Amino acid sequence: KAGVTQTPRYLIKTRGQQVTLSCSPISGHRSVSWYQQTPGQGLQFLFEYFSETQRNKGNFPGRFSGRQFSNSRSEMNVSTLELGDSALYLCASSIDGSTDTQYFGPGTRLTVL
Amino acid sequence: AQSVSQHNHHVILSEAASLELGCNYSYGGTVNLFWYVQYPGQHLQLLLKYFSGDPLVKGIKGFEAEFIKSKFSFNLRKPSVQWSDTAEYFCAVNPNDYKLSFGAGTTVTVRA
Numbered sequence: 677k678a679g680v681t682q683t684p685r686y687l688i689k690t691r692g693q694q695v696t697l698s699c700s701p702i703s704g705h706r707s708v709s710w711y712q713q714t715p716g717q718g719l720q721f722l723f724e725y726f727s728e729t730q731r732n733k734g735n736f737p738g739r740f741s742g743r744q745f746s747n748s749r750s751e752m753n754v755s756t757l758e759l760g761d762s763a764l765y766l767c768a769s770s771i772d773g774s775t776d777t778q779y780f781g782p783g784t785r786l787t788v789l
Numbered sequence: 790a791q792s793v794s795q796h797n798h799h800v801i802l803s804e805a806a807s808l809e810l811g812c813n814y815s816y817g818g819t820v821n822l823f824w825y826v827q828y829p830g831q832h833l834q835l836l837l838k839y840f841s842g843d844p845l846v847k848g849i850k851g852f853e854a855e856f857i858k859s860k861f862s863f864n865l866r867k868p869s870v871q872w873s874d875t876a877e878y879f880c881a882v883n884p885n886d887y888k889l890s891f892g893a894g895t896t897v898t899v900r901a
Binding site: 707711721724777783 | 823825832833834835838879886887888889890891892893894
């Protein structure tokens with residue numbers, strides 16, 4: 677069974693631009709969560725989607741948004757990029773997101789210059 | 790505020806030494822508990838998890854963890870570490886709100 681895939685793996689953007697990251701969950705998984713990983717803040721929860729609905733959201737500004745499609749694939753968007761948005765963005769999928777295990781993808785490394 | 794605390798930021802051991810990493814959480818009610826590991830250059834992998842039942846859970850690669858409800862703790866242990874256990878270890882808590890909250894992580898360096 678294929679794992680969680682994330683594209684692109686690396687991105688370099690400049691301040692003020694926007695970026696869209698993509699995540700394809702494991703087949704049969706309907707829950708997708710996004711996390712930001714930085715050396716200073718560790719792993720921070722961004723949001724979780726299930727059946728195209730956002731069920732929970734972390735403490736991030738409105739510049740961070742996401743969506744999920746009917747095939748469970750998910751995208752997250754960051755608008756008006758800031759230097760502090762440089763991070764590894766991780767996607768994780770699970771069957772239903774409530775109590776089961778989350779499986780993580782390799783991440784997208786975003787660098788904002 | 791609800792949080793997950795990992796006591797050690799960086800642990801350095803020699804091969805064959807025993808390892809114990811502390812994790813405490815401040816959520817009330819029912820929680821699901823996890824330990825994840827991130828080996829150098831690899832993505833996060835599940836080591837073990839606790840949902841209910843026996844508070845002593847065994848995971849992959851000889852790791853185990855004990856859930857002590859009264860202490861809000863879920864400590865990770867391994868009796869004898871190997872060089873290949875060098876990694877970053879994360880404790881995580883899911884209080885059944887579709888959100889996994891992570892501790893800050895502990896970097897474990899095993900010297901040959």
